[in-house]
Amino acid sequence: MTSGVTAVPGFVAGGIACGIKPSGEPDLALLATDDRIPATAAGVFTTNLAQAAPVQVSRRHLASGRAAAVVLSSGNANAATGEPGRHDAARMCELTALGIGVAPDDVLVCSTGLIGIPMPMDALEVGIPKLCGELAADGGSRAARAMMTTDTKRKEAVARAGAATIGGMAKGAAMLSPAMATMLAAVTTDAALERHDLQRALAQAVSETFDCLSVDGCRSTNDTVLVLANGRAGAVDVHAFTAALTEVCGSLAEQMARDAEGATKFVTVRVVGARNIAEARTAARAVADSQLVQCSLNGNDPYWGRVLSELGASGAFLDPEGVDISYNGVTVCRDGVAAAHDERAIIAALAEHDIEILCDLRQAHGEATVLTTDLSHAYIDENRRTS
């Protein structure tokens, strides 16, 4: 039984160490259709104006709406590398195309890692041809391993939509900080979908999953989510497919949050009762992004005053004296003021690893959930030096 992207019939994958990472860990992954026929393809990319070279190249190659392979490297983001960087990203596609026998335009490329450093192309000139010879129907996990940067675990997910399978793999910012050069995900399916339906399904799935994971809401230089549909399982209901794709992306997003190194908490901020979904998201994100809320969670402190303050400053409409806040079901704020509660119950609630902060704005029915973590010493230690 293979997992992730090779759980879907018709896809092969692999991963090796080619020498991008000084540590010698796996750093090059490849995913392709087993017959080399281009699949229908869609992608969602960072909205950052400072787009990494592989993002620029993949966007151009995706204009055709099809792709036969995705090559992914970790350890170097190939971002802020200018024209030489674009040349290097295009060369990675070309090397892959030569290695598996497809057109360069049918190859997409993703990179993740440090920003501002030229790609070590010597390693890739050797590594990509080598990896092309090692693609296998059970290679999904090796590919997922080779995407990792500071991730400690592979991230894979599978779901079904009718007769079709959807398989995905991802690497997170280990610290859940999209301003690193950061999250990549590749998804395969054997569902047959029209190109624009596939793009719409992906955009919707991303908006409800990866977009609800962020610490600060901004997209990094490299963020990319790709999906390849080879059509072998035939047509599927678009709604069922979108739901299953959302399930896969949601699982990958949760795995990213749970693998945040140094984090001692997996935190779900849920806002209900907002005037609409957009305001619910704005409010949930404001609470999740708050350094002070994250510090309180690190200290197991149910300091709801900070939550209320972030809600009030978020831009979402609310009556501060009509807000209720609970931690894992223990209500500590009702009508915007301190609520009587069982002290032992709240201590027990905050001692949990998984914390849900539920905020009811009591305006209407807008709901949204954002995943985050606490802020720990280890986060700082991980990010204070790049070397």
Place this chain on the structure above:
Amino acid sequence: MTSGVTAVPGFVAGGIACGIKPSGEPDLALLATDDRIPATAAGVFTTNLAQAAPVQVSRRHLASGRAAAVVLSSGNANAATGEPGRHDAARMCELTALGIGVAPDDVLVCSTGLIGIPMPMDALEVGIPKLCGELAADGGSRAARAMMTTDTKRKEAVARAGAATIGGMAKGAAMLSPAMATMLAAVTTDAALERHDLQRALAQAVSETFDCLSVDGCRSTNDTVLVLANGRAGAVDVHAFTAALTEVCGSLAEQMARDAEGATKFVTVRVVGARNIAEARTAARAVADSQLVQCSLNGNDPYWGRVLSELGASGAFLDPEGVDISYNGVTVCRDGVAAAHDERAIIAALAEHDIEILCDLRQAHGEATVLTTDLSHAYIDENRRTS
């Protein structure tokens, strides 16, 4: 020679410990006109929807455009306290009014400290009358001391505008986090200004100083800046006054940044070459607010890739391949890619306590500066528990 708010003729002040803080430290400050005649008054308040009770009461009292006194307490924010909180804030004004012989509506009130806890009014019922008997023409520093929460130093400033003097005092969020319940500042002057000119001058000074200090740009439940003008020095040029008021507020803002406990760096993010001032501010704030940029600064790491990524995601327009970035004058990024530089020079630059990150977007002439700090273990330690 008195400092701060009592450096201005015609104002008296004082500060005592009345028992709000369990530590027994000073926690109650009072500022008043020496003849009890209301001065022309203006204020800028938090835009947070969750406004603390003293903000609500002060806004109402300020509708008259005049005030004879400001009472300030620290240790308890009187925020998220509902109708009882408003009653308590109004009672603080009433006690002050009774103590010094003015109308309750001519007293403004500010509080700072923990959110969601009822004010210990027993302490204030005794403390305010006591403090009213201790006001003095040299009491400015005692008042500045009594406003402090986790601040380690008093924050005072004085400037001149023609024949007039402007004196100010403030308390910062020691951690530079406006989401605490947070910054308060009171300014006095003997300049004679029409009410609306005073309000305009204050709004402009705040926008260029306190508004450019934030880590996250959102205003807390309690943020308040007040100015009282008794007119004794006669009319002044409004532009000269605004400049001097900006100087006072700027000094207080810088003192806040420099007193950020746990911070090892005082950081100035300066963006030049933006299309306009608004975009320059947006871009500078995005860099200053970035947890990852702050982590890099904590590690003396000139990781300009994170700065470029934050600029690109900020919403300000730029060509990523037309951006230059330097740290204390050492250019590490030119045209959006790594720039050759002297390694010893950049190591020396990052070892400084004061760091200026200069970002040139090379679009037009919009410039802005935002002050911030690095992110340290001590920040987390200070904020993980409220008790």
